[in-house]
């Protein structure tokens with residue numbers, strides 16, 4: 001049996017998204033990118049964790065272990081804000097199919113806006129893309145819930161911490177863009193941690209539509 005995707009190689013892996021067998025090369029290259037892989041596919045899950053380990057190792061090699069400790073410190077101070085930011089990113093990725101590049105633009109805007117705010121000026125920096133602006137607006141909204149509301153209590157954050165966190169995200173996305181050719185590597189990677197939508201779309205019984 002030949003792979004339905006390349007029509008060349010032997011199809012050895014069962015692909016739950018395509019509901020048939022595909023070859024290991026197509027699976028490796030297309031999973032999570034051209035193939036809308038469900039999160040219970042063992043090849044997809046294995047690939048995700050491999051990517052993650054590889055990226056971590058490469059980053060430590062490039063930037064030294066110090067950058068990792070720094071990220072861990074920032075994260076431990078307020079894991080909730082990291083989770084909420086990631087939720088927004090994954091949501092935009094699924095809704096608008098944004099690229100890692102759009103993400104860097106949006107994060108840059110957020111940093112600029114917070115820097116301006118530090119000087120006492122309230123001005124929201126904008127880009128040309130409407131979606132990028134919407135994304136930076138939502139990220140700012142997340143930050144503001146932690147920064148400005150008294151009821152957050154202990155989780156309340158300073159503007160400097162917020163800037164550090166956003167800069168950390170920016171550094172990570174830029175790193176992924178350097179080491180990977182797929183323009184959505186970072187977003188695909190973090191989506192693996194937020195499976196809600198995939199579960200929902202499967203349980204609603206809809207067919208998976210692929211281009």
Ligand SMILES: [Zn+2]
Pocket residue numbers: 003004005006007008009022023024025026027
């Ligand atoms: Zn193939």
